[in-house]
Amino acid sequence: MYAATHPAPPKLSMFQVLACGAAVVTLSMGIRHGFGLWLQPITQEMGWTRQSFALALAIQNLSWGVIGVFAGMVADRFGAFRVLIGGALLYALGLIGMALSPTETLFALTTGVLIGAAQAGTTYAVIYGVLGRQIAPEKRSWAMGVAAAAGSFGQFLMVPVEGFLITSLGWQEALLALSAMVLLIVPLAFWLREPRFAGVAPVVRTQGIGAALSEALRYRSFLLLTAGYFVCGFQVVFIGVHLPSYLRDHGLSPQVASYSLALIGLFNVFGTYISGTLGQRMAKRHILAFIYFARAVVITVFLLAPLTAMSVYIFSAVMGALWLSTVPPTNAAVAQIFGVQHLSMLGGFVFFSHQVGSFMGVWLGGFLYDRTGSYDVVWVLAIALGVLAGLINLPVREHPIARGGAAAVA
Template identity: 80%
Template sequence: MQVLACGAAIVTLSMGIRHGFGLWLQPITQAQGWTRETFAFALAIQNLSWGLFGIFAGMAADRFGAFRVLLVGAVLYAFGLMGMALSSTPLLFSLTAGVLIGAAQAGTTYAVIYGVIGRQIPAERRSWAMGVAAAAGSFGQFLMVPVEGWLISGFGWQQALLVLAAAALLIMPLSLYLREPGFGTGAAQHREQTIVQALREAFGYRSFQLLMAGYFVCGFQVVFIGVHMPSYLKDHGLSPQVASYALALIGLFNVFGTYAAGVLGQRLAKRHILAFIYLARAVVILVFLWAPLTPMSVYVFSAVMGVLWLSTVPPTNAVVAQIFGVAHLSMLGGFVFFSHQIGSFMGVWLGGLLYDRTGSYDVVWYIAIALGVFAALINLPVRESAIRRGPQRVAASA
């Protein structure tokens, strides 16, 4: 339970910080004289960087243990937030808020933490434990987003980022409790497959490809909403407090959604859970766009969307562990998450680009709806049973 508690605390802090970045869109663009596309592009780079570095962070965590990766990630997070506060040009902002923070998130969030959980928690409780960790990330959003809004209003956007930079360093002492036996001690780690063999096997397996495609949609939807909804609401005359409360409600209700998804993953077919989540998102977004926009409609949308927000994470990662085992779980989870982050890149960047071109977010909202239906359909054929892997098969993949 110590591993689960500390892993959940790290995810709470890391995800809590990043979920509030949308609150900085208008203060930074207005202070620097930048377009929304400039800010959106930097956060798009952040999501892409997170996904790309997540692959290597996962490899490193599988090989050397999560502890060292978390230490590096915490330092990068602090420097990235400082750079985000002090950057004076779009290029520097993209390098710090984009590349640096993305790399930091790769080393302090799900791929690394889920690798520890997968190796330390028995298989019969794994889906539940992943649900707890995902719920912690959601609680971080509920906890941190109002705090970040308060910091911005009380101290200014630059000082608020510097406070968060100091807070990110708390990941370092928490990571001490995620040191795994045998990692970093010189003891040989048993590997049935090499990295190349594991990758060939996974990318040649149809269900892995479908999971990656579905996760692309997840990234597109949640990051577009998380970054652009505060500005969407302000454009329609609602106060910044409504946006802060909306993001906090998403985080609060996602605590229940992700935990429920983890529990249900122990009992129901995970592909059915994923198909339901994606289809439900499409319906909820459609109703939100058609209903009159009021603070109450925003809060209802945020609560319902919160239940569906990161609830894809436990079943997706649990399926990967169920199919391929846990020896390379952080790495394979990193590749799946990279697909998620490509979707995140497209969602946040297209949101800024199409807004600047059309003066509206409507096109991106409807793209998100169509993608939700697509993701629901492609998750239905996923096969969840463990892959058959005999000596001949492993040798053939070498």
């Protein structure tokens, strides 16, 4: 909310925000979605276990979640521009470290901590904060769907590129090439500089960070959304990292794995866009419950059906439609309940739960595989958690929270 003596600062055009925000998410998420392709090349050449590789990516997801809360605070206070610049530089350094780390410890620090911090500053929480502030409420859920669809297109576009780079250059050189590519986020950040953070008009904050976080943590629906997002992280990161190795273990070619991840990305373009659009018309809790229930069904059918290249492609297409389609309704619900003043921070806090789930999914996948020789237990957990997440999203209340008798400012 702005003081009455100051006019509202001008806003960026919707096309500019969507185009640049989508391009940033495409690069950041597209690179990240292909990390599973490096599992076997790195572990085989370095003599490491799958658990050690999985632990580094688990740390990455946890680092992303923890640092994402603080990146959101900085973005809400000073704008996304500075956070995006810092995130891009950390991403490049992390990819270089991933390529050159001689020990498992250094690999965990670079691939895990550095890249996780980079993703915190270059993905949804920060970009959605810009969208929330710059785009009208009646188009907000739709815009978030467009940005999420861009991240999905990034997976469709980047995973085959990463597979090609590994095949043609080698896994180390492929990572060095990506470290240069990710720096394209820097010029894009300049187009996301928000006028309200450039001295056009001072911002009067009606609620401090501590009060906003305390309010959210006391609100049952926020906690339910947060718990559901844990399951989302568990499922998608387990599948994204371990599916290529699962398929190779069952005799399918590396190309099937690459194509499956690309199909997930392609169909997620449609899934996230549709879920964002539906979020303008339907209760977001119903959309989320459907997505989680549907994931449980799809995984069950995939495990019961004979495993062939075609069954993998069908699974990837259907799961892709459900992949990140939780992102727009979850973040739009947070904005609808609490307003946009602290949207990046609150979105980052919800996403922290997602990343704790990601940590558990990717780490348990490696740990239980090394102990049992299969992924069966983790697949069953993914199904059970999907049912649970569907149930806990149903009672979410989406109306704006009342503050002293007034609804939250959208």
